[in-house]
Amino acid sequence: MEFQDKTVRKIVTKGDLTKAGLWGSLFLQSGFNFVKMQGIGWAYAILPILKKIHVNKEDLKASLKMHLEFYNNNPFMHPFVIGIVLAMEEAKESLDLIRNIKIATMGPLGGIGDALTWFTVLPVTVSIGASMAINGSAAGPFVFLILFNSVIFALRYFLVHYGYKTGLRAVSNMKTVGEAMSHAASIVGLTVIGALIASFVNFSTPLNITMGNLKIALQADVLDKVMPGILPLGYTFLMYYGLKKSLHPVVLIIITIVFGLVGKLIGLL
DSSP states (O other), X not given: OOOSOOOOOOOOOHHHHHIIIIIGGGGTTTTOBTTTBTHHHXXXXXXXXXXXXXXXXXXXXXXXXXXXXXXXXXXXXXHHHHHHHHXXXXXXXXXXXXXXXXXHHHHHHHHHHIIIIIIIIHHHHHHHHHHHHHTXXXXXXXXXXXXXXXXXXXHHHHHHHHHHHHHHHHHXXXXXXXXXXXXXXXHHHHHHHHHHHHHHOXXXXXXXXXXXXXXXXXXXXXXXXXXXXXXXXXXXXXXXXXXXXXXXXXHHHHHHHHHHXXXXXXXXX
8 A cells, every 4th residue: 555656746735725625625525425425525625636746647546546435524624634634645655544544533523523613603603694684684694604604614724724734744753653653543543433333333123032931132131231232343344244245335235225124024123
């Protein structure tokens, strides 16, 4: 997962970052699906800059293939990740490390972004616009839109440039602690993936085991005692095995739907 051309060129400009953070990132959820989530929109946002960084076509292909993988983040906070990742791409860091950094930032930034935008900026700006509209002002909706988008675009602009500067400093530090940093990022990334499995994969069974007059709930009394969430984890590993065996994600989705419907009908799920 190392680039063939490791020549470091300082070619990412402030204009490039602004375009990616303000305009390119607007398409983050344009290709949203349940396989890649925001992966397609993420790759689209940084593709023009990746083309500038990687003059080697194989390097560009490898980088784009990695960036088309699963990605899911708060749509207003992810310009920060764009800045960090582009700094690392420009420094020709390994794709494994870049992937791990992407994954590690999804959970924390998702939580911070939701609290900051959906639960703070949005209610405040809506209340201002709504109060004006209730008092008979037709400008209320426009005031809300102007206020909300002004804050959001200012946040996008700041985050993408701050992320790039942070990435440059981080890259310089990684030269001395690269292996430890990669290992730490891998641990955080795996933790995030584990949390996603527990949150997104809903798999339980109502089956009971009867032993004489004793009735034992298979889910609550057996499986959850072994390890909470063991069924979602097991099914995730099964899907991962299918992917390793080159089964198409759409086939796995169909299998999941059929299994869910049949399992529900026969009382297995």
